[in-house]
Amino acid sequence: MALLLRELEYVRPDSLEDAVRLLSELPDAGLLAGGQSLINVLKMRIGGYSTLIDISRLRELKAIEVGEKSLRVGAGVTYDELMHSMEVSLHRPTLVDVVGRIADPQVRNRGTLGGNCCYNDPTCHLPPILTAIGTVFEARGSHGTRMIPASEFFVSYYQTSLGPGEMLVALHVPKLKSRSGDGFVPLSVGGTDVLNIIAGAATVTLAEEGGIEEVVIVVTGASERPIRLESVEEGLKGTAGQPDDADRAFSLLDLALLDPPDDVHASAEYRRDMVPVFTRRALEQAMKNARRGIHD
């Protein structure tokens, strides 16, 4: 069936360099990665580009490299490719689990990590978990490369801190440290998680004796961007992470941080109520994973 996009130009550069150049040269051009979000938006004719630069086949965006402290994952890696990456399974297994939950095989075959982050829909899976684990985003523009921490990358609904002519080329994902674990728990509808109403993500590192040494807790769906529950994190640090400790820490949750949307999927009030529930579940999952590491 004909997709009724507005007529537009399509280019498919052969190299990353060309893509970056075209992006700054062509007026009103946009990048097409997996197209799983962009095409839907163009179909609705809300806004749009006059040229699409197809980056889905750029080899430079497909690499997964293992560094000393982190993995460098190309922005063009698809969910399916990520799920089958030994390197990622070994060094940040949670990502394999998280992308494996996205939609269905068709979407996972095409959708890319870069597209997911740059689209930055509040229901997307990756922004919360990538923020929690401290991902750094490598952007390239005509002025060269810059590194953007997750806390600055996701700006607001559908907005990132990428500037005009700038594209995301890779994600630097810290390798999972020993005695550490991640957790990701969304509130979704139905048997798969599409349209996450709220998503909690967490990472913890335990001290040798089992107490919480480091912890990051993030939630999406509760505000325009992924937010960290720093007061809760502070309350947890140094504790044994037992239910009582968590009760106390979550009582410190700074509700003023939350400014959830009110939409067809859930009211703002309900979303607000769900923040502690899903972040705490994510924390518990992270703790479990971290402890499993200890006992291994």
Place this chain on the structure above:
Amino acid sequence: MSQTLTEDKVSIKTWSGQSIPRKEDGRLVKGQGRFADDIRRHHEAHVYLLRSPYGHARIRAVDVSAAEAAPGVIATLTGAEVHFLQKPFMQIAPLPGGYIEDYCLAVDKVRFMGEPVVAVLAETAEAARDAADLVEVDYEPLPALITGEDALKDDGPVLHGKVGSNVVWHGLYDWGSIDEAKRKADKIVKIDRLHFHRFTSTPIECNAAVVEYYPGSEEYTIWCNNTMPQFAAMFMGPALGIPTDRMHFITQDIGGSFGNKITNYVYIAICAILAKKSGRPVRWTEYRTDHILGGSHGNERTFLDIEVPVKNDGTILGIDARAIDDCGAYPRYEPLGSVIWSQVVPGAYQFRNVRVDYTQVVTNKCPVGPNRGYSRLQHLWMLERVIDIVAHELNLDAVAIRKQNYIQPEQMPYETPNGCVYDSGDYPRCLDLALDLIHYDHWRQRQRELSGTGKLIGIGIGSTLDSGTNNFGQARIINHDLPFSGNGEVSNVKLDLYGEVVVTIGTTPQGQGHETTAAQVVADLLGLHPDQVRVLIGHDNGRNVYTGFSGTYASQFAVTGLGAVRGAALKLKNEIELLAAGIFGAAPDAIELVDGTARVKGKAEMAIPFIGLANIVFANNATIPDGLDVSLNCTYTYRPSFKIPDVERKFGNLTLTYATQIHACVIEVDEATGETKILEYGAADDSGTLIHPQIVEGQVHGAAGLGIGAALYEALEYDAEGQMISPNFYAYKAVTAVDVPMIKTAAIESPSPFSPNGAKGMGEGGGAPLHAICSALQDVMYQRTRAIVSDSYNPAERVYRLLRQSETANRGVHVIENRA
């Protein structure tokens, strides 16, 4: 009907009753199905419909000049033109509801978001879409009417001025004596309000049509996926001034309908006008968003002031209620739903005093159309809510109260308070089967053990009837002047030139496997293997095999369709026997049909294959035995025996068969979030004699899936301005296979004494999952806040709220001791 393949092969008693591989599946799984959008016509043009962004607005002006000048545009069509070219579609409602004027494009006002306003015809779909952006429509927004209750208020907007109010139809149904029942009762349970929400069934294939006009014969050929084409013709013919014999409808494979495609004649009318105007074949395929916005929705119904007189032992004496049904902006198939619910007035129960004050209103929402379980499921849901609420308020067991109040098998056939005759069934046994499927005793025990641990288990039951084979005479209860009654379907069974057996039916199957079951029936009668029987696909009035009722809707194929096939096959069998008897000089009853031959019983050498018989009649007819008048081309119309209902008393037999569907489920509710997880799901069915058990089970699965989706995920919602807030799959979560739990099924067979083959229509199901899930949620609430599950839609957030309802809040339920 017994048959032997050949003497030395294993003998199979009948093909009917066996789950043979479906004839349709080969082409469908290989991608060889042919759907409306697969039709290609030379020189065809494409329609794009520009739709209203408002729920309610006056159209001040429409300017199509820029669009008409755009590249590739062939023609446009506006409401002003339609006003001139079309008479309003027929209204089923009597006056004043009948004053509603419904055109294929909005004429002076738009009355729902998504209502088509301008049609653009262009060389390509893209050009039509692009040109539509150039159309200028000047709207004056008007206040929107969103709820059925608001539609009845005096100070609100009136949608259709000439009617004088928003009421499409009002009627008082009153059977037995509810007042006396209230006097005799020990208690009266009052429920303030129950609300059945709006959802739809989301066929995979949206609406589509290709329409071609031949000026030479003034005939329109309409390839489409309408599922009741002759009903469409009745609406389109007078409106467009086309004699119905000039409308040649052709349907082929249809990718689901669930009733939703019955009312797509409105869109086909647009195509027909454009086809004549442009002289080009016109193609229209609906987009998903357009389908959700402007396809057809299920009826939303609010029940108010429900009063239930009961005895202390749980005997329910009757029901008194007000119902407000919201049919959206235009009635179309409505207000038929305002009587169709009364096919199942007491549901599965024995009470005999019922009063329902029923009003149907228009609102600024998408028009409704029949939707799987049409109009009965709303009522059956209300009844099951009542049963559970009564059980809990009186501290009675939810299973016991049902068994006690169910109509018992020995009462069958059972005449209901309004004269419907339940043909057969064993409701208590179906309930037991459903409970066994979900391990009822185990879960009741687990529920007690888990009490206080924070794990919330709920067990629910939904008892429903799927009434099938309508008596269209019930339309007269709505409008005394309607010249409709009875029902019927036609089939033709013939030998083709080389003896091939070909079956034609007037139906429009959408997955129900008509080709397979029709072949089973014919194979049994003519001594063939079902593979030797060809069943033509779909409805084609060019084949001359149809009645005004033809189509596939309202759970009736097994009765009307197969009844017609059986009648036609028997006629052909009779002709074959006469012909063979003439050839061999034997008596007709000495002829048997075996393996594609007619032969004299016990005389292997006196046999003639069907090809030989066909040759004699079609190509060699000087050899026909003297005095025989056979055509080998036999048509039969099946007519169930119905009478015209008593319209004053609203009394009479409205449907021929009543299949039973009793579902039971176990759910776990997450107290922290309100999420519902289905742990066990069981469906026990009684569809009478089963022709093809697997097809029946497939229908059960499908109906269960749709019901589960409706109960937990799917709602078509509008905001106060009439903006639809769920116009695509991003917001409307249509149920998918991964959302549906393992469904366990069981079946019993209580043959219908009224149908030709003992079968009952069963495809719709009675919405049992909605009832069962609400019942299970109610079971959960009574362990906590005693909140009433008063809505049929229960997403996590709503359940979360119910779990937190204050103990002192008004629950909307009162039990009044009767001291009279």
